[in-house]
Amino acid sequence: MPHCDRRSVLGAGLLMTASPAWAMRGDPVVTTRSGRIRGTREGGLHVFRGVRYGQDTAQHRFRAPVAPVPWRDVVPATRFAPSCPQKARQDATSEDCLFLNIWTPGLERGARRPVMLYIHGGAYSNGSVVDPLNDGRHLAGQDVVVVTVNHRLNALGYLYLARLDTRFADSGNAGQLDLILALRWVRDNIAAFGGDPANVLVFGQSGGGAKIATMMAMPAAKGLFHRAVTMSGQQVTASGPINASRRTAAYLAKLGVTPTDLDPLLTMPVERVIEGLDATDPILGGGVYMGPVLDMRWLERHPFWPDAAPQSNAIPMMLGNTRDETRAFIDPAGPLVKGLDWANLPQAMERELRMDLSPEWIAAQYRAHHPDWSPERIFYAATTAGRSWPGQVIEAEARAAAGAPTWVYQVDFQSPTQPERGAPHTMDIALSFGTLDAPGSFTGTGAGARAASAAMMARFVRFARAGDPNGAGDEPWPHYRLDRRATMIFDAQSRVEDDPRGWERRLFARVPYIGGVCGRGRNPTLRIWASDIPRLD
Numbered sequence: 314m315p316h317c318d319r320r321s322v323l324g325a326g327l328l329m330t331a332s333p334a335w336a337m338r339g340d341p342v343v344t345t346r347s348g349r350i351r352g353t354r355e356g357g358l359h360v361f362r363g364v365r366y367g368q369d370t371a372q373h374r375f376r377a378p379v380a381p382v383p384w385r386d387v388v389p390a391t392r393f394a395p396s397c398p399q400k401a402r403q404d405a406t407s408e409d410c411l412f413l414n415i416w417t418p419g420l421e422r423g424a425r426r427p428v429m430l431y432i433h434g435g436a437y438s439n440g441s442v443v444d445p446l447n448d449g450r451h452l453a454g455q456d457v458v459v460v461t462v463n464h465r466l467n468a469l470g471y472l473y474l475a476r477l478d479t480r481f482a483d484s485g486n487a488g489q490l491d492l493i494l495a496l497r498w499v500r501d502n503i504a505a506f507g508g509d510p511a512n513v514l515v516f517g518q519s520g521g522g523a524k525i526a527t528m529m530a531m532p533a534a535k536g537l538f539h540r541a542v543t544m545s546g547q548q549v550t551a552s553g554p555i556n557a558s559r560r561t562a563a564y565l566a567k568l569g570v571t572p573t574d575l576d577p578l579l580t581m582p583v584e585r586v587i588e589g590l591d592a593t594d595p596i597l598g599g600g601v602y603m604g605p606v607l608d609m610r611w612l613e614r615h616p617f618w619p620d621a622a623p624q625s626n627a628i629p630m631m632l633g634n635t636r637d638e639t640r641a642f643i644d645p646a647g648p649l650v651k652g653l654d655w656a657n658l659p660q661a662m663e664r665e666l667r668m669d670l671s672p673e674w675i676a677a678q679y680r681a682h683h684p685d686w687s688p689e690r691i692f693y694a695a696t697t698a699g700r701s702w703p704g705q706v707i708e709a710e711a712r713a714a715a716g717a718p719t720w721v722y723q724v725d726f727q728s729p730t731q732p733e734r735g736a737p738h739t740m741d742i743a744l745s746f747g748t749l750d751a752p753g754s755f756t757g758t759g760a761g762a763r764a765a766s767a768a769m770m771a772r773f774v775r776f777a778r779a780g781d782p783n784g785a786g787d788e789p790w791p792h793y794r795l796d797r798r799a800t801m802i803f804d805a806q807s808r809v810e811d812d813p814r815g816w817e818r819r820l821f822a823r824v825p826y827i828g829g830v831c832g833r834g835r836n837p838t839l840r841i842w843a844s845d846i847p848r849l850d
Contacts, residue, residue: 339354340352340353340354341353341354341359341361341420342387343361343420343505343506344505345364345502345505346383346498346501346502347365347380347381347382347383347384348383348384348385348386348387348388349386349387349388350364350387350388350389350390351387351388351389351390351391352390352391352415353391355450356450357418357454358416358417358418358450358453358454359415359416359417359418359419359420359506360414360415360416360417360450361390361391361414361415361506362390362391362392362393362394362414363389363390363391363392363393363394363412363414364390364412364413364414364415365381365388365394365411365412366380366381366411366412366413366462366494366495366498367379367380367381367411367491367494367495368380368381368382368411369408369409369411370408370409370410370411370465370469370491371407371408371409371583374408374469374578374579375469375472375474375481375483375484375487375578375579376480376481376483376484376487377483377487377490378411378465378487378490378491378494380494380497380498393412393414393443394407394409394410394412394463395407395409395410396410396440396441396443396463397410397441397463397464397465397466397467397469397470398410398466398467398469398583398584398586398587399435399438399439399440399466399467399587400438400439400467400587400590401435401438401439401440403441403443404443408465408469408583410463410464410465411463411464411465411491411494411495412463413460413461413462413463413495413498413499414442414449414460414461414462415449415458415459415460415506416448416449416450416452416453416458416459417453417458417459417506417507417508418453418454418456418457418458418507419507420505420506420507421507422504422505422507424507424508425504425507425508425509425511425512426456426457426458426507426508426509427457427458427508427509427512427513427514427774427777427778428457428458428459428460428499428503428508428509428510428512428513428514428777429449429452429457429458429459429460429514429516429773429774429777430459430460430461430462430495430496430499430513430514430515430516430538431447431449431459431460431461431462431515431516431517431521432462432464432492432515432516432517432521432522432524432525433447433461433462433463433517433518433520433521434517434518434519434520434521434522434545434546434739434742435466435519435520436519436520436523436604437466437467437470437471437488437520437523437524437603437604437605438466438467438590438602438603439466439467440466440520440521441463442461442462442463443463444751444753445748445751445752445753446739446742446743446746446748446751446752446753446754447461447742447746447748448746448748448751449461449746451746451747451748451770452745452746452747452770452773452774455770455771455774457774457777457778458503458506458507458508460499460503462492462495464488464491464492464495465487465488465491466488466603467587467590467603468564468586468587468589468590468603469487469488469583469586470487470488470489470491470603471484471485471486471487471488471603471604471605471606472484472485472561472564472603473485473552473554473557473558473560473561473606473608474561474575474578475554475606475608475610476554476558477561477572477573477575478575480575481575482610483610483611485552485554485557485605485606485608486531486605486606486608486610486611486612488524488605489524489527489528489531489534489605489611489612490533490611492524492528492534493528493531493533493534493537496513496515496534496537496538497537499513499537500513500537511539512539512540512777512778513537513538513539513540514538514539514540514541514542514773514776514777515528515538515540515541515542516541516542516543516544516745516773517542517543517544517546518544518545518546518739518741518742519544519545519546519738519739520546521543521544521546522542522543522544522545522546522547522548522632523543523546523547523548523604524546524548524605525541525542525543525546526543526546526547526548526616526617526708527548527551527605527612527616529541529616529621529622529624529625529628529630530612530613530614530615530616530617530622530624530625531611531612532611532613532624533611535624535625538628539628539629539780540628540629540630540631540776540777540780541625541628541629541630541631542630542631542632542633542773542776543630543631543632543633543705543708544633544634544741544742544745545633545634545635545638545701545705545738545739545741547617547632547704547705547707547708548604548605548616548617548704549615549616549617549618549704549707549708549826550607550615550616550617550618551604551605551606551607551612551615551616552602552604552605552606552607553606553607554606554607554608554609556596557606557607559595559596560592560594560595560596560601560602560603562595563592563593563594563595563601564589564590564592564601565589566592567588567589567591567592567601568581568585568586568588568589589601590603616708617707617708617711620711620714620715621708621711621712621714621715621717623715625717626712626715626716626717627717627718628717628718629718629719629720629776629780629781630712630717630718630719630720631719631720631721631722631773631776631782632705632708632709632719632720632721632722632793633705633721633722633723633724633741633803634701634702634705634723634724635723635724635736635737635738635739635740635741636697636723636724636725636735636736637693637694637697637734637735637736637737638697638700638701638702638737638738639665639693639696639697639700639701639737639738640693640697640733640734640735640736640737640738641734641737641738641739641740642738643665643693643696645689645733645734646733649661650689650692653688653689653692654688655676655688658672658676658688658691658692659671659672659673659675659676660672661692662675662676662692662695662696662699665696665699665700666695666696666699666700667699667700667703667826668699668700668703668821668824668825668826669824669825670699670821670823670824675695675699675820676691676695678820679691679694679695682816693735694817698814698817698818698820698821699821701738702814702817703821703826704826705721706818706822707826709721709793710795712793713792713793713794713795714795718780718781718792719792719793720776720782720790720792720793720801721793721798721799721800721801722769722772722800722801722802722803723800723801723802723803723813723814724736724740724741724744724765724769724802724803724804725802725803725804726740726744726756726761726762726765726803726804726805728740728755728756728757729756729757729759729761729762730754730755730756730757731755734755737755739753739755740755740756741769741803742754743755743756743766744756744762744765744766744769744770744803745766745769745770745773746770747766747770749762749763749766760805761804761805762805764805764806764807765803765804765805765807768803768807769803769807771784771787772787772790772801782801788807788808788809789809790809791809797811797812798811798812798815799811800812800813
């Protein structure tokens with residue numbers, strides 16, 4: 314197994330120092346392995362934004378990331394750095410995007426606070442941690458160190474060129490290698506920020522959770538994190554190399570690049586690289602999918618097929634989803650939903666399901682089980698249970714079968730600001746960060762939202778601290794086991810229920826999960842899974 318960075322590996326150990334010139338102004342200055350950085354003081358916290366953990370990837374396009382070249386001067390870390398180039402709109406983008414951000418209560422080397430490292434969603438193609446929903450100040454106020462990470466996405470991070478050119482042996486998982494390099498940076502530097510390198514929790518929503526699930530099967534990531542939380546994002550299987558090669562062929566054809574001469578990919582403007590994502594996916598249809606590849610170099614097995622990757626079964630893991638996932642990306646005010654009736658419900662569901670069951674039969678089952686439900690309510694329940702939820706069920710059940718320490722949650726808190734959205738995909742971001750008033754939050758700032766957020770944050774912080782979300786005075790939250798399927802329901806009044814939605818789980822467990830991509834052909838920013846191989850029950 315090769316190392317993540319063959320040319321420049323971060324060393325262990327560093328000293329925290331304060332430059333007298335900066336100290337007079339009260340600005341925190343920390344010495345990292347690469348050099349000194351200056352942050353800011355904000356609300357009792359030390360905050361460092363735009364901390365470099367890797368070199369400019371434009372110089373290493375489609376290749377493994379490289380650790381920073383050491384610097385001599387004090388480098389400001391006071392502003393967010395650019396995000397990875399992508400189709401989604403971001404304030405600033407650049408291939409020079411390997412940066413992280415830190416919020417910490419203090420810089421005492423011996424403090425050994427838990428570290429909570431967040432990986433953003435947007436599938437593998439879009440997104441950024443500069444989103445205000447990901448602001449770490451509220452979590453850091455709970456006496457933890459919060460780190461958020463940007464990395465390469467889409468073709469820049471996952472275009473599989475290894476079978477075409479040996480120069481790009483790492484290309485299909487370059488984005489994952491960025492995250493591994495970031496975790497190595499944390500291992501080697503976080504003690505200077507008051508964090509404990511031996512107690513790192515990774516958590517991520519949507520694509521962020523999928524990236525975590527993938528790392529749980531990557532030997533290069535072993536030992537770099539010690540707890541994991543996946544939030545509405547799972548990765549049962551990766552792209553197989555044959556399907557990944559077919560996607561690469563479609564992408565290259567879109568750009569007019571021949572498979573025998575890939576040099577134009579290295580020199581073309583990055584905007585052109587992103588344009589290639591408009592190629593039609595030869596397997597799924599819609600925009601071409603990019604994601605981790607079973608390349609037998611960095612990823613030698615699927616994360617959760619045929620079982621949970623044994624290398625990570627000792628890691629405590631929490632898996633969650635929201636009650637109404639698909640209400641986030643299938644518009645309740647759009648023509649598909651507004652025109653729903655009993656006659657066209659099966660046809661509408663068929664477009665969105667990732668389970669090969671008769672939609673007419675599914676609709677009939679829901680109507681018999683819930684005779685008072687409307688076509689709209691059945692549509693969202695069925696598309697969530699037959700599309701956005703199965704991956705989490707498969708992963709949780711695989712870990713339960715292995716006896717791995719696992720907890721499962723479901724967010725039921727209903728949006729008071731957009732009630733037609735229910736408890737949609739992304740609801741748990743604001744609840745877990747405490748960023749209820751941030752742009753893009755569905756939660757509102759009322760008493761119910763504050764109670765749900767306080768419960769979720771408390772459980773996450775306890776989990777980070779001890780590898781167990783339970784604490785004195787809490788309602789016990791048991792491990793997820795197949796005889797009970799205990800699930801924490803996060804709501805205005807949070808509680809534990811056994812096998813919630815068990816009827817729906819059993820309904821869709823009759824057939825294999827085909828995988829699927831949320832938003833395929835309509836909203837490519839919400840892709841969650843890349844399952845080319847179904848899980849056979």
